[in-house]
Amino acid sequence: MLYLVGTPIGNMGDFSSRAQEVLSSVDVIACEDTRRTGLLLQQFGIENKLFAYHEHNKSAKGPVLVDMMKKGLDVALVSDAGMPSINDPGEDLVKLCIENELDVTAVPGPVAAITALVLSGLDTTKFHYEGFLPSEGGPRRKRLEALKSIPETMIIYEAPHRLMKLIGELQKNGFGGCKAAFCRELTKKYEEVLRLTVDEANEHFTNTPPKGEFVICLEPVPQKKGEDMSQEDMDDMIRRLSEEGMSTKDIAKEVASITGRNKKEIYSYILNLLQ
Numbered sequence: 001m002l003y004l005v006g007t008p009i010g011n012m013g014d015f016s017s018r019a020q021e022v023l024s025s026v027d028v029i030a031c032e033d034t035r036r037t038g039l040l041l042q043q044f045g046i047e048n049k050l051f052a053y054h055e056h057n058k059s060a061k062g063p064v065l066v067d068m069m070k071k072g073l074d075v076a077l078v079s080d081a082g083m084p085s086i087n088d089p090g091e092d093l094v095k096l097c098i099e100n101e102l103d104v105t106a107v108p109g110p111v112a113a114i115t116a117l118v119l120s121g122l123d124t125t126k127f128h129y130e131g132f133l134p135s136e137g138g139p140r141r142k143r144l145e146a147l148k149s150i151p152e153t154m155i156i157y158e159a160p161h162r163l164m165k166l167i168g169e170l171q172k173n174g175f176g177g178c179k180a181a182f183c184r185e186l187t188k189k190y191e192e193v194l195r196l197t198v199d200e201a202n203e204h205f206t207n208t209p210p211k212g213e214f215v216i217c218l219e220p221v222p223q224k225k226g227e228d229m230s231q232e233d234m235d236d237m238i239r240r241l242s243e244e245g246m247s248t249k250d251i252a253k254e255v256a257s258i259t260g261r262n263k264k265e266i267y268s269y270i271l272n273l274l275q
Helices: 017-025 035-044 059-069 090-099 112-119 138-146 158-173 196-205 232-243 250-261 263-274
Strands: 004-005 026-030 050-053 073-080 105-106 127-132 153-156 179-184 194-197 214-218
Touching: 004 017, 004 090, 004 250, 017 073, 017 105, 026 035, 026 059, 035 050, 050 059, 059 073, 059 090, 090 105, 112 127, 112 153, 112 194, 112 214, 138 158, 153 158, 158 196, 158 214, 179 196, 194 196, 196 214, 232 250, 232 263
Parallel strands: 004 073, 004 105, 026 050, 026 073, 127 153
Antiparallel strands: 153 214, 179 194, 179 214
16 A cells, blocks of 8 residues: 655644654655655654655656555655655656555645645635746746636745746736735744735845745736626637636636626637637
8 A cells, every 4th residue: 555644844743643653654665855754754763664766766666666565565655845746756656556556545744835825814715736837938938827817826836046036927927916925934933924915025035035945825816807808818718728627618607707708609619719
């Protein structure tokens, strides 16, 4: 069996007793960084075999872990911090296990994105997890453009040395007046949550250089409604929703609710646009 085990994102008090029990009892612990995980286990007196499994060796090592489990061994997977399978190669290992009809279970733990979201003061009814944007070029511009039409609170990760670049890009894409929560050092002694507009954040971090990894919760750009939405904007929205896998019927419903136009007419228009 594969156990997906959550580990602390900062405060060691968040390391659950169940997580410690599982990591003590499995046959092997797969981890991104054996040194980092080794230090965590040492703090809690846990001794076990560590197996390096990360983005750069997942193609070769994933099948090795699957073979272990086929032979009856139990494997725990941990990330450097938080829940595995979120922005790390754990996703690939889970898929391999499912393909090979191996059992997978989770031992829940802290997640930086959700921790930031509940601290943000922004809408938590629906939210969009973006994680890290592409680092450069067209893919990054495309994702930033797509964010403009997402109607839910967005969660973005960013490194401190790239934060000012991100803020500038958000301003260029119409987010300047949007509320945001810039969260750093979550669950640690110097935890900080700055609730500012993007424009205010630009001023703040110009005067106070950012430190630490950031989780940014961002409110959506006010959506254009009815006659205020151009045909081009509507077409972009339709294409984005289609790329995200939404059905034509649901796209028509979403667009009709925003524009106030007839849903049947929109449905026919979408069929012609996407063919």
